[in-house]
Amino acid sequence: MFIMQVLIVLLLVVTAVVVLLIQSRTDRFDAARDRTLAAAEAFAHSPGLVAAMQGPDPSAVLQPLTEAARKDAGVDFIVVTDRNGTRYTHPDPAQIGKRFIGTIEPSLHGRVTIEQVHGPLGYEYQAVVPVEDSHGAVVGIVSSGMKVANVSSAFNRQLPVILGAGAAALGLATAGTALVGRRLMRQTHGLGPEEMTRMYEHHDAVLHAVREGVAIVSGDGRILLANDEARRLLDLPADAEGRTVADLGLAPRTAELLLSDRTVTDEVIPVGDRLLAVNNRPTDSRGGPPGSVTTLRDSTELRALAGKAEVARSRLRLLYEASVAIGTTLDVRRTAEELVRTAAHEFCDYATADLAEAVLHG
Structure with missing residues:
Protein backbone atom coordinates (compact mmCIF):
# COMPACT_ATOMS: atom_id res chain seq x y z
CA MET A 1 0.00 0.00 0.00
CA PHE A 2 2.80 2.41 0.92
CA ILE A 3 4.64 1.63 -2.33
CA MET A 4 1.47 2.37 -4.28
CA GLN A 5 1.10 5.71 -2.51
CA VAL A 6 4.74 6.61 -3.19
CA LEU A 7 4.32 5.73 -6.87
CA ILE A 8 1.24 7.93 -7.11
CA VAL A 9 3.07 10.81 -5.42
CA LEU A 10 6.07 10.28 -7.70
CA LEU A 11 3.84 10.33 -10.77
CA LEU A 12 2.13 13.52 -9.62
CA VAL A 13 5.42 15.28 -8.83
CA VAL A 14 7.04 14.20 -12.12
CA THR A 15 3.96 15.35 -14.02
CA ALA A 16 4.03 18.69 -12.23
CA VAL A 17 7.76 19.14 -12.96
CA VAL A 18 7.30 18.28 -16.64
CA VAL A 19 4.39 20.71 -16.94
CA LEU A 20 6.45 23.36 -15.17
CA LEU A 21 9.40 22.78 -17.50
CA ILE A 22 7.20 23.03 -20.58
CA GLN A 23 5.54 26.15 -19.23
CA SER A 24 8.88 27.72 -18.35
CA ARG A 25 10.29 26.97 -21.80
CA THR A 26 7.17 28.37 -23.44
CA ASP A 27 7.39 31.48 -21.30
CA ARG A 28 11.04 32.02 -22.26
CA PHE A 29 10.27 31.79 -25.97
CA ASP A 30 7.20 34.00 -25.57
CA ALA A 31 9.38 36.57 -23.81
CA ALA A 32 11.99 36.30 -26.60
CA ARG A 33 9.29 36.79 -29.23
CA ASP A 34 7.91 39.84 -27.46
CA ARG A 35 11.38 41.33 -27.00
CA THR A 36 12.48 40.81 -30.60
CA LEU A 37 9.19 42.11 -31.97
CA ALA A 38 9.30 45.19 -29.75
CA ALA A 39 12.91 45.94 -30.73
CA ALA A 40 12.19 45.54 -34.47
CA GLU A 41 9.06 47.70 -34.40
CA ALA A 42 10.72 50.35 -32.27
CA PHE A 43 13.66 50.63 -34.65
CA ALA A 44 11.42 50.48 -37.75
CA HIS A 45 9.50 53.51 -36.48
CA SER A 46 12.50 55.45 -35.24
CA PRO A 47 12.86 59.02 -36.64
CA GLY A 48 15.26 59.43 -39.53
CA LEU A 49 15.37 55.74 -40.46
CA VAL A 50 13.66 56.21 -43.85
CA ALA A 51 15.93 59.16 -44.69
CA ALA A 52 19.03 57.18 -43.76
CA MET A 53 17.91 54.23 -45.88
CA GLN A 54 17.39 56.52 -48.85
CA GLY A 55 20.72 58.31 -48.29
CA PRO A 56 23.94 57.74 -50.24
CA ASP A 57 25.54 55.38 -47.64
CA PRO A 58 22.86 53.71 -45.47
CA SER A 59 25.28 51.27 -43.83
CA ALA A 60 27.60 53.97 -42.50
CA VAL A 61 24.70 55.76 -40.83
CA LEU A 62 22.64 52.78 -39.63
CA GLN A 63 25.31 50.30 -38.48
CA PRO A 64 26.26 52.17 -35.29
CA LEU A 65 22.60 52.94 -34.59
CA THR A 66 21.51 49.31 -34.88
CA GLU A 67 24.37 48.13 -32.68
CA ALA A 68 23.46 50.62 -29.98
CA ALA A 69 19.79 49.69 -30.21
CA ARG A 70 20.68 45.96 -30.14
CA LYS A 71 22.60 46.33 -26.89
CA ASP A 72 19.88 48.46 -25.30
CA ALA A 73 17.13 46.00 -26.29
CA GLY A 74 19.05 42.91 -25.15
CA VAL A 75 18.75 41.10 -28.48
CA ASP A 76 21.43 39.39 -30.55
CA PHE A 77 20.94 41.34 -33.78
CA ILE A 78 19.03 44.13 -35.49
CA VAL A 79 19.29 44.01 -39.26
CA VAL A 80 18.05 46.63 -41.73
CA THR A 81 17.61 45.67 -45.40
CA ASP A 82 16.21 47.21 -48.53
CA ARG A 83 13.13 45.89 -50.31
CA ASN A 84 15.23 43.23 -52.01
CA GLY A 85 16.57 41.88 -48.73
CA THR A 86 20.11 43.25 -49.07
CA ARG A 87 21.52 43.94 -45.63
CA TYR A 88 22.48 47.46 -44.63
CA THR A 89 23.50 46.40 -41.12
CA HIS A 90 24.54 43.29 -39.20
CA PRO A 91 26.48 42.55 -35.97
CA ASP A 92 29.01 40.76 -38.20
CA PRO A 93 30.19 43.44 -40.68
CA ALA A 94 31.11 40.68 -43.14
CA GLN A 95 27.40 39.99 -43.61
CA ILE A 96 26.61 43.57 -44.73
CA GLY A 97 25.65 43.67 -48.39
CA LYS A 98 24.58 40.02 -48.41
CA ARG A 99 21.03 38.80 -48.77
CA PHE A 100 18.89 38.55 -45.66
CA ILE A 101 18.03 35.00 -44.58
CA GLY A 102 14.36 34.78 -43.77
CA THR A 103 10.90 35.55 -45.09
CA ILE A 104 10.42 39.10 -46.36
CA GLU A 105 7.43 38.80 -48.68
CA PRO A 106 4.76 39.34 -45.99
CA SER A 107 6.65 42.37 -44.68
CA LEU A 108 6.76 43.86 -48.18
CA HIS A 109 2.96 43.83 -47.98
CA GLY A 110 2.91 45.50 -44.59
CA ARG A 111 2.66 42.40 -42.38
CA VAL A 112 4.83 41.15 -39.50
CA THR A 113 6.56 37.77 -39.60
CA ILE A 114 7.95 35.84 -36.62
CA GLU A 115 10.01 32.77 -37.47
CA GLN A 116 12.97 30.55 -36.67
CA VAL A 117 15.74 30.29 -39.27
CA HIS A 118 19.31 29.10 -39.63
CA GLY A 119 21.10 32.41 -40.08
CA PRO A 120 24.68 33.65 -39.89
CA LEU A 121 24.65 33.52 -36.07
CA GLY A 122 23.17 30.02 -35.92
CA TYR A 123 19.63 28.93 -35.23
CA GLU A 124 17.80 32.23 -34.79
CA TYR A 125 14.42 33.38 -33.52
CA GLN A 126 13.56 36.58 -35.37
CA ALA A 127 10.81 39.12 -36.05
CA VAL A 128 10.57 40.79 -39.45
CA VAL A 129 8.65 44.09 -39.72
CA PRO A 130 8.20 46.54 -42.62
CA VAL A 131 9.68 50.05 -42.78
CA GLU A 132 7.18 52.47 -44.29
CA ASP A 133 7.65 56.02 -45.49
CA SER A 134 5.26 58.88 -44.81
CA HIS A 135 2.98 57.71 -47.64
CA GLY A 136 2.72 54.14 -46.30
CA ALA A 137 4.99 52.64 -48.94
CA VAL A 138 7.35 49.89 -47.78
CA VAL A 139 10.94 51.00 -48.36
CA GLY A 140 12.68 48.16 -46.53
CA ILE A 141 12.51 45.85 -43.55
CA VAL A 142 13.93 45.62 -40.04
CA SER A 143 14.62 42.26 -38.45
CA SER A 144 15.43 41.77 -34.79
CA GLY A 145 16.17 38.44 -33.21
CA MET A 146 17.90 36.22 -30.69
CA LYS A 147 19.85 33.05 -31.01
CA VAL A 148 17.78 30.03 -29.95
CA ALA A 149 20.80 28.81 -28.01
CA ASN A 150 20.71 31.95 -25.88
CA VAL A 151 17.00 31.55 -25.23
CA SER A 152 17.54 27.90 -24.33
CA SER A 153 20.50 28.73 -22.09
CA ALA A 154 18.32 31.11 -20.11
CA PHE A 155 15.82 28.30 -19.75
CA ASN A 156 18.58 25.84 -18.84
CA ARG A 157 19.69 28.12 -16.02
CA GLN A 158 16.26 27.64 -14.49
CA LEU A 159 16.45 23.85 -14.68
CA PRO A 160 18.36 23.33 -11.41
CA VAL A 161 15.84 25.46 -9.54
CA ILE A 162 12.87 23.64 -11.07
CA LEU A 163 14.36 20.18 -10.60
CA GLY A 164 15.49 21.03 -7.08
CA ALA A 165 12.02 22.24 -6.19
CA GLY A 166 10.57 19.06 -7.69
CA ALA A 167 12.97 16.87 -5.71
CA ALA A 168 12.15 18.77 -2.51
CA ALA A 169 8.43 18.43 -3.20
CA LEU A 170 8.88 14.71 -3.85
CA GLY A 171 10.81 14.27 -0.61
CA LEU A 172 8.25 16.18 1.43
CA ALA A 173 5.35 14.37 -0.22
CA THR A 174 6.98 10.98 0.37
CA ALA A 175 7.70 11.82 4.00
CA GLY A 176 4.14 13.09 4.46
CA THR A 177 2.76 9.96 2.82
CA ALA A 178 4.88 7.79 5.11
CA LEU A 179 3.70 9.66 8.21
CA VAL A 180 0.06 9.51 7.15
CA GLY A 181 0.43 5.83 6.26
CA ARG A 182 1.94 5.04 9.67
CA ARG A 183 -0.80 6.94 11.43
CA LEU A 184 -3.49 5.14 9.45
CA MET A 185 -1.90 1.77 10.11
CA ARG A 186 -1.74 2.58 13.81
CA GLN A 187 -5.36 3.72 13.91
CA THR A 188 -6.58 0.72 11.89
CA HIS A 189 -4.40 -1.72 13.87
CA GLY A 190 -2.53 -2.78 10.76
CA LEU A 191 -5.62 -3.66 8.74
CA GLY A 192 -5.50 -3.09 5.00
CA PRO A 193 -8.39 -1.89 2.81
CA SER A 299 -36.97 -7.75 29.12
CA THR A 300 -40.76 -7.36 29.10
CA GLU A 301 -41.42 -10.79 27.58
CA LEU A 302 -38.66 -12.32 29.66
CA ARG A 303 -40.23 -11.05 32.87
CA ALA A 304 -43.64 -12.30 31.78
CA LEU A 305 -42.16 -15.73 31.10
CA ALA A 306 -40.39 -15.61 34.45
CA GLY A 307 -43.76 -14.98 36.16
CA LYS A 308 -45.34 -17.90 34.36
CA ALA A 309 -42.43 -20.10 35.31
CA GLU A 310 -42.81 -19.06 38.96
CA VAL A 311 -46.51 -20.02 38.91
CA ALA A 312 -45.70 -23.38 37.35
CA ARG A 313 -42.96 -23.94 39.91
CA SER A 314 -45.32 -23.17 42.81
CA ARG A 315 -47.88 -25.60 41.44
CA LEU A 316 -45.29 -28.31 41.08
CA ARG A 317 -44.22 -27.66 44.67
CA LEU A 318 -47.86 -27.95 45.75
CA LEU A 319 -48.23 -31.26 43.97
CA TYR A 320 -45.05 -32.51 45.56
CA GLU A 321 -46.12 -31.43 49.04
CA ALA A 322 -49.55 -32.92 48.50
CA SER A 323 -48.08 -36.21 47.36
CA VAL A 324 -46.00 -36.31 50.51
CA ALA A 325 -48.63 -35.13 52.97
CA ILE A 326 -51.80 -36.73 51.61
CA GLY A 327 -52.62 -40.39 51.47
CA THR A 328 -50.02 -41.62 53.93
CA THR A 329 -52.73 -43.39 55.98
CA LEU A 330 -55.70 -45.61 55.22
CA ASP A 331 -57.94 -43.42 57.37
CA VAL A 332 -60.34 -41.79 54.92
CA ARG A 333 -61.34 -39.06 57.35
CA ARG A 334 -57.74 -38.04 57.99
CA THR A 335 -56.94 -38.12 54.27
CA ALA A 336 -59.86 -35.79 53.56
CA GLU A 337 -58.74 -33.43 56.33
CA GLU A 338 -55.22 -33.27 54.87
CA LEU A 339 -56.60 -32.64 51.37
CA VAL A 340 -58.80 -29.81 52.61
CA ARG A 341 -55.97 -28.30 54.65
CA THR A 342 -53.63 -28.29 51.63
CA ALA A 343 -56.22 -26.86 49.24
CA ALA A 344 -57.24 -24.13 51.66
CA HIS A 345 -53.64 -23.10 52.21
CA GLU A 346 -52.82 -22.73 48.51
CA PHE A 347 -56.07 -21.94 46.66
CA CYS A 348 -58.73 -20.54 49.01
CA ASP A 349 -59.54 -19.28 52.48
CA TYR A 350 -61.47 -22.40 53.57
CA ALA A 351 -62.61 -25.68 52.08
CA THR A 352 -64.98 -28.51 53.13
CA ALA A 353 -65.24 -32.14 52.16
CA ASP A 354 -68.49 -34.13 52.52
CA LEU A 355 -67.95 -37.84 52.88
CA ALA A 356 -70.77 -40.28 52.28
CA GLU A 357 -71.85 -42.31 55.30
CA ALA A 358 -71.05 -45.47 53.46
CA VAL A 359 -67.47 -44.35 52.99
CA LEU A 360 -67.06 -43.58 56.68
CA HIS A 361 -68.35 -46.95 57.79
CA GLY A 362 -66.75 -48.96 55.04
Missing part, protein backbone atom coordinates in the same frame (compact mmCIF):
# COMPACT_ATOMS: atom_id res chain seq x y z
CA GLU A 194 -9.68 -5.41 2.11
CA GLU A 195 -9.58 -6.40 5.77
CA MET A 196 -11.30 -3.16 6.79
CA THR A 197 -14.00 -3.64 4.15
CA ARG A 198 -14.58 -7.22 5.27
CA MET A 199 -14.67 -6.19 8.92
CA TYR A 200 -17.12 -3.38 8.18
CA GLU A 201 -19.43 -5.70 6.25
CA HIS A 202 -19.35 -8.28 9.05
CA HIS A 203 -19.91 -5.71 11.79
CA ASP A 204 -22.71 -4.06 9.85
CA ALA A 205 -24.42 -7.40 9.30
CA VAL A 206 -24.08 -8.28 12.99
CA LEU A 207 -25.38 -4.89 14.15
CA HIS A 208 -28.52 -5.23 12.06
CA ALA A 209 -29.05 -8.93 12.86
CA VAL A 210 -28.74 -9.01 16.66
CA ARG A 211 -31.86 -8.87 18.83
CA GLU A 212 -30.23 -6.35 21.16
CA GLY A 213 -30.21 -2.63 20.50
CA VAL A 214 -26.80 -0.99 20.15
CA ALA A 215 -26.29 2.77 20.40
CA ILE A 216 -22.95 4.61 20.29
CA VAL A 217 -22.86 8.16 21.67
CA SER A 218 -19.94 10.56 21.11
CA GLY A 219 -18.27 12.64 23.78
CA ASP A 220 -20.36 15.68 22.83
CA GLY A 221 -23.63 13.78 23.23
CA ARG A 222 -24.40 12.95 19.59
CA ILE A 223 -25.72 9.63 18.32
CA LEU A 224 -22.98 8.15 16.16
CA LEU A 225 -24.68 4.82 15.48
CA ALA A 226 -27.98 3.14 16.32
CA ASN A 227 -28.92 -0.22 14.88
CA ASP A 228 -32.43 -1.27 13.89
CA GLU A 229 -33.32 -2.76 17.29
CA ALA A 230 -32.15 0.35 19.16
CA ARG A 231 -34.31 2.51 16.90
CA ARG A 232 -37.31 0.27 17.60
CA LEU A 233 -36.84 0.04 21.35
CA LEU A 234 -36.18 3.77 21.84
CA ASP A 235 -38.57 4.86 19.06
CA LEU A 236 -35.82 6.94 17.44
CA PRO A 237 -36.48 9.04 14.31
CA ALA A 238 -34.90 8.10 10.98
CA ASP A 239 -32.41 10.97 11.20
CA ALA A 240 -31.28 10.19 14.75
CA GLU A 241 -27.65 9.60 13.80
CA GLY A 242 -25.73 12.86 14.08
CA ARG A 243 -28.28 14.52 16.36
CA THR A 244 -27.76 15.14 20.06
CA VAL A 245 -29.48 12.90 22.59
CA ALA A 246 -31.17 15.95 24.09
CA ASP A 247 -32.94 16.62 20.76
CA LEU A 248 -34.50 13.14 20.49
CA GLY A 249 -37.23 13.62 23.12
CA LEU A 250 -36.22 10.61 25.22
CA ALA A 251 -37.28 10.10 28.82
CA PRO A 252 -34.91 11.78 31.30
CA ARG A 253 -33.65 8.50 32.75
CA THR A 254 -33.03 7.02 29.31
CA ALA A 255 -31.21 10.14 28.13
CA GLU A 256 -29.12 10.19 31.32
CA LEU A 257 -28.01 6.60 30.78
CA LEU A 258 -27.09 7.21 27.13
CA LEU A 259 -25.03 10.27 28.07
CA SER A 260 -23.48 8.69 31.13
CA ASP A 261 -19.85 7.60 31.18
CA ARG A 262 -20.42 5.24 34.10
CA THR A 263 -20.45 1.48 33.82
CA VAL A 264 -23.97 0.03 33.99
CA THR A 265 -24.85 -3.67 33.96
CA ASP A 266 -28.40 -4.95 33.37
CA GLU A 267 -30.09 -1.89 34.82
CA VAL A 268 -33.82 -2.07 34.09
CA ILE A 269 -35.56 1.11 32.97
CA PRO A 270 -39.11 1.65 31.70
CA VAL A 271 -39.43 2.98 28.16
CA GLY A 272 -43.05 3.35 27.15
CA ASP A 273 -44.76 0.02 27.82
CA ARG A 274 -41.47 -1.86 27.78
CA LEU A 275 -38.91 -2.74 30.40
CA LEU A 276 -35.39 -2.49 28.98
CA ALA A 277 -32.28 -4.07 30.46
CA VAL A 278 -29.49 -1.59 29.81
CA ASN A 279 -25.71 -2.09 29.75
CA ASN A 280 -23.41 0.89 29.32
CA ARG A 281 -19.63 1.06 28.85
CA PRO A 282 -17.40 4.13 28.23
CA THR A 283 -15.35 3.97 25.01
CA ASP A 284 -12.31 5.80 26.35
CA SER A 285 -11.43 3.24 29.00
CA ARG A 286 -8.75 1.77 26.70
CA GLY A 287 -7.54 4.94 25.05
CA GLY A 288 -10.39 5.23 22.56
CA PRO A 289 -12.33 8.38 21.71
CA PRO A 290 -14.62 9.82 24.40
CA GLY A 291 -18.16 8.50 24.39
CA SER A 292 -20.12 5.42 25.38
CA VAL A 293 -21.63 2.23 23.97
CA THR A 294 -25.07 1.22 25.24
CA THR A 295 -26.82 -2.09 24.65
CA LEU A 296 -30.57 -2.44 25.16
CA ARG A 297 -32.56 -5.64 25.64
CA ASP A 298 -36.35 -5.87 25.86
